[in-house]
Amino acid sequence: MVKHILILPGDGIGPEIMAEAVKALKIANEKYSLEVELEFDDLGGAAYDHYGVPLADETLARARAADAVLLGAVGGPKWDTIEPALRPERGLLKIRSQLELFGNLRPAILYPQLASASTLKPDVVSGLDILIVRELTGGIYFGQPRERRTLDNGERQAYDTLPYSESEIRRIAKVGFDMAMVRNRKLCSVDKANVLASSQLWREVVEEVARDYPEVELSHMYVDNCAMQLVRAPKQFDVIVTDNMFGDILSDQASMLTGSIGMLPSASLDRNNKGMYEPCHGSAPDIAGQGVANPLATILSVSMMLRYTFNQVQAADAIEKAVSLVLDQGLRTGDIMSDGCRRVGTAEMGDAVASAL
Amino acid sequence: MVKHILILPGDGIGPEIMAEAVKALKIANEKYSLEVELEFDDLGGAAYDHYGVPLADETLARARAADAVLLGAVGGPKWDTIEPALRPERGLLKIRSQLELFGNLRPAILYPQLASASTLKPDVVSGLDILIVRELTGGIYFGQPRERRTLDNGERQAYDTLPYSESEIRRIAKVGFDMAMVRNRKLCSVDKANVLASSQLWREVVEEVARDYPEVELSHMYVDNCAMQLVRAPKQFDVIVTDNMFGDILSDQASMLTGSIGMLPSASLDRNNKGMYEPCHGSAPDIAGQGVANPLATILSVSMMLRYTFNQVQAADAIEKAVSLVLDQGLRTGDIMSDGCRRVGTAEMGDAVASAL
Ligand SMILES: CC(C)[C@H](C(=O)O)[C@@H](O)C(=O)O
Ligand SMILES: CC(C)[C@H](C(=O)O)[C@@H](O)C(=O)O
Numbered sequence: 155m156v157k158h159i160l161i162l163p164g165d166g167i168g169p170e171i172m173a174e175a176v177k178a179l180k181i182a183n184e185k186y187s188l189e190v191e192l193e194f195d196d197l198g199g200a201a202y203d204h205y206g207v208p209l210a211d212e213t214l215a216r217a218r219a220a221d222a223v224l225l226g227a228v229g230g231p232k233w234d235t236i237e238p239a240l241r242p243e244r245g246l247l248k249i250r251s252q253l254e255l256f257g258n259l260r261p262a263i264l265y266p267q268l269a270s271a272s273t274l275k276p277d278v279v280s281g282l283d284i285l286i287v288r289e290l291t292g293g294i295y296f297g298q299p300r301e302r303r304t305l306d307n308g309e310r311q312a313y314d315t316l317p318y319s320e321s322e323i324r325r326i327a328k329v330g331f332d333m334a335m336v337r338n339r340k341l342c343s344v345d346k347a348n349v350l351a352s353s354q355l356w357r358e359v360v361e362e363v364a365r366d367y368p369e370v371e372l373s374h375m376y377v378d379n380c381a382m383q384l385v386r387a388p389k390q391f392d393v394i395v396t397d398n399m400f401g402d403i404l405s406d407q408a409s410m411l412t413g414s415i416g417m418l419p420s421a422s423l424d425r426n427n428k429g430m431y432e433p434c435h436g437s438a439p440d441i442a443g444q445g446v447a448n449p450l451a452t453i454l455s456v457s458m459m460l461r462y463t464f465n466q467v468q469a470a471d472a473i474e475k476a477v478s479l480v481l482d483q484g485l486r487t488g489d490i491m492s493d494g495c496r497r498v499g500t501a502e503m504g505d506a507v508a509s510a511l
Numbered sequence: 512m513v514k515h516i517l518i519l520p521g522d523g524i525g526p527e528i529m530a531e532a533v534k535a536l537k538i539a540n541e542k543y544s545l546e547v548e549l550e551f552d553d554l555g556g557a558a559y560d561h562y563g564v565p566l567a568d569e570t571l572a573r574a575r576a577a578d579a580v581l582l583g584a585v586g587g588p589k590w591d592t593i594e595p596a597l598r599p600e601r602g603l604l605k606i607r608s609q610l611e612l613f614g615n616l617r618p619a620i621l622y623p624q625l626a627s628a629s630t631l632k633p634d635v636v637s638g639l640d641i642l643i644v645r646e647l648t649g650g651i652y653f654g655q656p657r658e659r660r661t662l663d664n665g666e667r668q669a670y671d672t673l674p675y676s677e678s679e680i681r682r683i684a685k686v687g688f689d690m691a692m693v694r695n696r697k698l699c700s701v702d703k704a705n706v707l708a709s710s711q712l713w714r715e716v717v718e719e720v721a722r723d724y725p726e727v728e729l730s731h732m733y734v735d736n737c738a739m740q741l742v743r744a745p746k747q748f749d750v751i752v753t754d755n756m757f758g759d760i761l762s763d764q765a766s767m768l769t770g771s772i773g774m775l776p777s778a779s780l781d782r783n784n785k786g787m788y789e790p791c792h793g794s795a796p797d798i799a800g801q802g803v804a805n806p807l808a809t810i811l812s813v814s815m816m817l818r819y820t821f822n823q824v825q826a827a828d829a830i831e832k833a834v835s836l837v838l839d840q841g842l843r844t845g846d847i848m849s850d851g852c853r854r855v856g857t858a859e860m861g862d863a864v865a866s867a868l
Binding site: 238241243247273274275278294295297300301302305309310311312313314315316317318319320321346348349350351352354355359377378379381382384385386387399400402403404405406407409410411415 | 595598600604630631632635651652654657658659662666667668669670671672673674675676677678703705706707708709711712716734735736738739741742743744756757759760761762763764766767768772
């Protein structure tokens with residue numbers, strides 16, 4: 155069966171790293187007879203420049219029709235001054251919400267070859283392998299009402315709303331438990347139930363879902379404590395499930411523990427495991443166009459896509475193995491460079507993965 | 512002039528560590544003729560047990576009448592099952608809000624004597640000295656409406672509100688700039704202005720306040736990026752100013768970078784620099800009553816009180832120097848223990864500081 159994949163290179167280093175991911179995808183396609191067909195379009199700043207909006211209706215329609223979406227990265231100083239509703243991030247938030255991609259998987263894995271890149275001591279992070287499951291289409295990111303208003307005393311005030319319904323919590327909790335079941339069966343649900351009404355419901359519903367997963371060891375942790383524990387002893391975690399805003403913060407913190415955010419892919423899934431895949435890092439406008447960006451997170455996003463949306467475990471494994479091999483060979487882009495290794499550019503790294511495949 | 516100080520030992524290790532802080536305070540009182548008078552009362556679980564509420568009206572009245580409040584810590588499993596509105600944290604939130612203690616100062620300092628306690632590599636954290644200024648009486652902690660309700664489809668839903676007015680933002684921004692002025696003149700304002708309406712106003716108002724502080728170098732950073740940067744290169748920061756929830760998370764993360772959260776004091780100030788002072792760490796119910804808790808954060812909270820509320824710089828410096836001396840002598844409680852040092856209990860540590868004073 156033909157698999158339609160929509161490719162959105164986006165902004166900054168997006169097009170460069172995507173070119174390498176597409177290379178890997180095309181090789182996997184031939185080798186494993188995946189029958190993928192690629193379409194290309196714009197998102198974020200590139201879409202603003204092309205269509206006048208960060209996500210055009212026709213792009214959204216293409217994304218809906220596709221079986222999976224592969225995204226580079228969005229944003230950059232060029233679009234920092236346009237009106238907020240048209241900025242690149244808005245396109246990203248809209249596609250997440252419109253495709254109902256509520257289940258965001260963000261692994262934080264320390265590659266043994268890159269252990270020295272972490273700012274944490276080796277014994278604290280060696281072997282680190284955490285999965286953060288972030289709720290991606292609810293909470294304070296999308297809650298209504300949100301507005302700017304003038305108070306009776308003439309002051310400006312602005313407010314946001316943080317809502318969660320039990321079905322929103324239940325479906326993301328299930329993703330958390332399902333992931334724990336295929337990993338080490340430990341799930342930590344992170345909230346701020348000592349302060350927030352939404353977190354109290356969150357905790358209650360997670361407890362209800364837990365009844366269906368007696369084999370998973372569930373714990374609850376406050377978000378401030380979790381931010382501490384990720385620094386103190388990150389290896390205590392297996393899977394973390396949390397809301398949209400806490401997940402935004404904690405997944406970035408966790409990814410930086412590995413010292414190589416240029417290595418980390420992510421998946422955003424809907425209820426049918428249709429998904430959008432993208433590197434955890436941003437569009438890095440400071441190095442865009444120089445051919446030095448690390449394409450591995452995007453290449454590993456292809457692997458996640460083959461695994462989660464298309465169930466092509468063999469092809470997914472092969473890509474991961476190819477990446478590992480290239481690291482073993484001592485090839486490094488600037489962000490993960492260390493003594494005794496060979497510094498390569500984006501294309502050379504992509505080519506190396508392609509030949510390893 | 513007599514200075515009235517209300518002492519709230521609280522729960523868990525609170526009473527033990529407070530006893531040592533009171534020792535230091537009494538010595539400083541005599542030596543520097545501070546004219547302090549101490550009153551004692553309950554907060555948190557201890558108040559629930561005594562008064563049936565986590566903050567009694569008479570305690571609040573005493574706190575209002577006092578010139579400063581010194582707090583141990585609140586909370587513990589004993590009160591985990593009582594109704595949410597009566598839990599220990601509620602007393603803490605109420606006293607912050609009722610006394611309008613909007614300016615929360617949380618230093619993250621790495622003591623050279625304790626450098627090895629950090630889980631981060633020495634070069635990343637040596638000499639670390641950050642101050643986090645957290646807004647403490649607004650935002651999502653106190654925003655109305657917040658409730659649990661039933662949606663039309665029968666589902667439970669809960670929501671919180673995150674409001675900020677310009678006067679709330681302006682007064683905490685000023686604290687941030689004032690602190691930067693007496694430090695290294697660098698202020699980083701942390702928000703999520705690419706998503707939240709409240710953050711967009713936050714950023715605007717911080718920019719307005721910045722006009723009065725041309726000597727301070729102001730930057731803005733998204734909260735997710737800040738959580739990353741605190742792991743990657745924490746020494747890039749001097750003062751960070753942020754909202755209540757982000758400050759809760761980032762200050763805990765920052766304090767753990769030092770590896771010795773048992774060393775960190777905090778201040779919560781109102782518009783007249785009247786304040787409540789407390790250690791950054793919690794009530795540690797697991798080690799309560801064993802006489803092993805580290806009293807230094809509470810002792811250093813006394814020093815902060817003398818400095819910020821009473822302007823007794825000499826006495827404040829003397830306490831800090833005494834703590835440093837005791838560390839030089841190699842005395843360590845269990846939480847900061849390392850090879851070649853002498854392990855002491857709470858009282859022995861307090862006595863050592865007292866004699867150094
Ligand atoms: C760009 C921004 C809106 C986005 C978010 O906050 O979700 C990003 O930080 C992320 O984590 O994907
Ligand atoms: C106990 C809790 C309500 C409190 C907070 O969230 O403010 C604590 O975490 C803190 O940081 O002082």
